[in-house]
Amino acid sequence: MQNLIASSLKYENGTLNVLDQYLLPHQQVWHECHSVETMKELIVSLKIRGAPLIGLGASLLVAHLAEQGATKAALGAAINELEATRPTAVNLMHCMAALRKALKQSDFVTNIVATAERLFIEDIELCERMATRGAELINSGDNILTHCNTGALATAGIGTALGVIYKAQQQHGNIHVWVDETRPLLQGGRLTAFELERWQVPYTLICDNMAASLMAAGRVDKIVVGADRIAANGDFANKVGTYNLAVLAHFHDIPFYVVAPLTTLDTQTTCGSDIAIEQRSSAEVRGVSGSFGTALWAPTHANVYNPAFDVTPAKLVTAWVLDTGVYDKNDVESGALTALK
DSSP, rough: OOOOOOOEEETTTTTEEEEEETSTTOOEEEOOOOSSSHHHHHHHSSOOOOOHHHHHHHHHHHHHHTTTTTTTHHHHHHHHHHHTTTSSHHHHHHHHHHHHHHHTTHHHHHHHHHHHHHHHHHHHHHHHHHHHHTTTOOOOOOOEOOOOSSGGSSSSSSSSHHHHHHHHHHHTTOOOOEEEEOOTHHHIIIHHHHHHHHTTTOEEEEEEEGHHHHHHOOOEEEEEESSSSSTTTTTTEEEETTTHHHHHHHHHOOOOOEOGGGGGETTSSOSGSSSSSOOOTTHHHHHEEEETEEOOOSSSTTOOBSSSSSOGGGGGGGEEEEEEEEEEEHHHTTTTTGGOO
């Protein structure tokens, strides 16, 4: 397999390495990954995260195992195990479906490797097209609010929603970003702030519950978020807290954009209520751990509800920015998304 290098995932000289995103921004640690069990742990613990990147990481591992002589049966089992790690993000399922198709070929090793390489390169291209289309919706001087992390750490390219912001800053300048900290795992505070600082895009970090007051004060011009799955009717799942922002944006009449590649569109899912929502560990809400250590702020046995995602109804979305184009409510209601697949 050829060398494939992204910000947080790289296959180089026959070795697959994953950047530990749980330790960012203060430690940059890379993990070698040579087994399904290791990749599963990296995915579940969010050391590798972001809907597109999870699919790509799993794909590169399967291709690596194929080159190392794994049997068809072993590769099929690996695909099934990796697909089951995250039930909400459809990009992982898209990648595993492509690998299953390649596995059916007589020369399955060559086909699996070619498929993994194609998916990686394709993601870079998808990010660039999304960023270019989305940047046209941003004006110089805009204050943009975003949630979770949707940049180069989450993709092979420059990102989805954050890629749009980066491209807009390059083209227009004078962009400022409000960064939701994104409870409970602080992907905004740890990762989005890290990327914006690296890109020299002006930003201000806020607690999630500060967004409403900012909107009421007229200090948010647009909201731009990513997605882990978009249903056929335009409803979409994203990091929990996104729905809050959409409701607030609707009340305050602020444009609300969702940015995602075509691989995030799941036309087999009719609407948002059909999207499976991953439930995560109670420990993530009772406290926090990372490069700084561990802090526990709730009673040890406190009951916890911890969905990783929520669903935003299509009626709250101003436009869907895909690599294939920008679609408004009228487009979506007329079946534009369904027609793409």
